[in-house]
Amino acid sequence: MLRKWTFKEWNDDRLTWNPSDFDGIEGIFINQNLLWKADIVIVNSRASTEMASGAQHAYVQSNGDITLFVCNTVSYLCLMNVKDFPFDKQVCSVEFASFAFLGHEIQLNCSIAGDHIDYFVSDLRSYHILGAFISIVLGGLVCIK
Template identity: 35%
Template sequence: AEEKLFRDLFRNYNKWIRPVMNVSDNVTVTFGVSISQLIDVDEKNQIMTTNVWLRQEWNDHKLQWNPEDYDGVTVLRVPSTDLWLPDIVLYNNADGQFQVKQQTKAEVQFDGMVLWVPPAIYKSACAIDVRYFPFDKQNCSMKFGSWTYDGAQIDMKFGAMTYDGANQSLEHQMEREEWSNGEWVLEDAPGARNVVKYECCPEKYIDITYHLIIRRLPLFYTINLIIPCLLISFLTVLVFYLPSDCGEKMTLCISVLLSLTVFLLVINDIIPSTSLVVPLIGEYLLFTMIFVTLSITLTVFVLNIHHRSPNTHNMPVWVRKIFIQTLPKLLWMERHEV
């Protein structure tokens, strides 16, 4: 019965023509996305990789039949390559793969309703805001729409975005554990239907855009980056407690400066190269390096003064007045009698 039904349905079927009775009619496509995995967020290249299922449903009047004529068959699973498919693509794709690669079968009901749920791995462009790295949140969008058909030919209805088939609306916050990939947590994924008129064309085009609100899990960077950086920065203060006769005074300053430079290079390797905003941790490292540089300069000056002798240098009058007469009184220091 299914073989006979398949032959009867596709004997004169043309998959290149929209399934409408009149040319002025539009095809209503109910569209939804089901996220199965948040694979990766590449901050350096500003690309988000997701594993999704695309749910597309529409009515094709040319694929209707009476179940009584075919032994009660009400559902037919057909290769999607034999059907007319809406050319819905991801507009903000980042790797050139706009359409679905895996052409899975579609489910055709006896009343002409076609359900096609292909899986896809998308790489979408995502503008990364590194201001509060690594305690940051990102808003990455995925914009879906027809590439060639305008709103008068294909109308897209907003469908709920779900997780592994769970009926969960976009306006509600997602379960944190379900969306974690070790580094990021998808907190919410609201969607909206937009009608846009582009400068190139007089027609209006319809798209459905999902905004994925993701939050970084900062534990890894806190343990391996922030805490070591704070501890190394604290060592700068200890330089002033070392006696001038100690030869490691300058070595400690240089070691701290080199360590901070390494941390800064690590951060620059992670975050994107942008001049729009400077991360706070980058500003902290920069000012700490300036402070260490000043401490090195001051240490050089102190060592130079320490190794001077009365045989080679005379003490200036202003030095004697400030450091011997004035400052000891202010600091409550007593001069030892010789």
């Protein structure tokens, strides 16, 4: 089980306004379920649960820039090789993709939690995360291994 925070940013020019026409309001929070969002999925996920589903709001700025911060708990598949147990090291990947967009139409960037990486893994208490890295695969698929 993996906890992940997804920070999504995009622009929707249909959601623009002139702040001077609305008492200087430059941004508002809108329920995320009322907005268009890209179909970014975890390819090798068995199950994903959005924490506080539907209650999270996106911040929409007057220029159409939208920011959404979503927390998920994800159960995903990781094949393990235990031939060197108890000194084994595992390499697992979490693969993000969009099936509706081509690689040049969407940009996926990821960052690693650094010193707090152990917090993101909840069901592997007997393992320690030694490191993480990101590789971008052709077509816009992003793999975190």
